[in-house]
Amino acid sequence: MLEHKKVLPRKDLHYGRLSKKLLPIVTDEYPRLFYKKDQESHEFDAIFTLMVDCSASMHQKMEETKRGIVLFHEVLNQLKIPHAIVGFWEDATTVKEREQPNYFHIIHSFTDSFYGNNGAKIMQLEPEEDNRDGFSIRVITEKMMERRENHKFLLVFSDGEPAAANYDQNGIVDTHIAVSEARKKGIDVIGMFLSDGMIDEREDETMKNIYGRERLMIQDVADLPELFTPILKKLLLKTI
Structure with missing residues (x-):
């Protein structure tokens, strides 16, 4: 490349x-x-955002996920490609009918992703509470649309369907709509499913309903560092 x-x-x-x-x-x-x-x-005329699901169900997968995110960060750094790394979650303990507090832990923004000695910040990502994916994707999409780069890539690292108050089946539909909206704006959105064992048919169908063909089903999170190279190569080829 x-x-x-x-x-x-x-x-x-x-x-x-x-x-x-x-x-x-x-x-x-x-x-x-x-x-x-x-x-x-x-120089590549591109930006990346790596969104990391910080819901409680990520407890067993977060450490390996962070290893993969570190590799993405280091390679994008070497290629001088601006990138943001954001953890997202919803505070389930304070949710009300008309109020759903959502949080974004910005590990790197597009403007500081090249700063020296910043890679260690990725280790701050931790599992928290629920995940309202559709809302979070819309927020990040707006941030990405503020950039002038021609090629925009959004990678969503998650362990499955959205889970938040009154957001079960509706969450799958809402997240699918958010992904479609982002793609219509020219953002390539890829769902990165993180598992810790065999992937069943229901999990694959859920990711398919949300992300369509642009999804990667990772059976063992420990394999993420090895898989990131062909993923990145495939995406960067689109920028040439």
């Missing part, structure tokens, strides 16, 4: 390097005989 370069020359200029094709001296009244070769660029 580091071979991604922009080296096409700009032709027909009034100054620069002299072209080998000098026929325009004879054929053109004002010949343009020079060209310039742009400098190589290793």
